[in-house]
Amino acid sequence: GQQLNQSPQSMFIQEGEDVSMNCTSSSIFNTWLWYKQDPGEGPVLLIALYKAGELTSNGRLTAQFGITRKDSFLNISASIPSDVGIYFCAGPQDRGSTLGRLYFGRGTQLTVWP
């Protein structure tokens, strides 16, 4: 199956710092999704990207769909304690497929120190 390589595995930052993480694939994806998982909860969708080169923001979060369609980036500006959690990238097996199987990266664990 598809393999999504997500990095870094973990990050320890101070409140107020900016964060960058990325996800790469050996195959082309037509959609990239970024999820956040709070401790003890299920993942929640943050941003969805549908076109190569697309740059989309959601508050302090900005995600980009790489031009090659094999990568995506997530940036968090001015981090705050509630940004703590695991961030996952994900991509579907086939865009619009009724199967809808998503491949997930292994996640980036973010810790924010006050």
Add this chain to the structure above:
Amino acid sequence: NAGVTQTPKFQVLKTGQSMTLQCAQDMNHNSMYWYRQDPGMGLRLIYYSASEGTTDKGEVPNGYNVSRLNKREFSLRLESAAPSQTSVYFCASRAQLVEKLFFGSGTQLSVL
């Protein structure tokens, strides 16, 4: 709206015991999924149901069975639990032709 509801939240089993994890969604979604999450492994697909009446294996189906009881409910059964099945289990659903998955809050399962 409750979204995706999973029960139980926590469960401890002895090796060889059986149990069923329940999942229900109230969003009228066609497709439902069961994932397991292990430290450093991300989310791995166990089984999915593209629509009512159909089920298919995912990446790690061994040791599990599923039932799509109706459009709302999708259960995951462990017939004979093993310590390797200690994990956090997530149910998810999505609407047809939309990639976004909506997740439940998870079931923490420990098999001793």
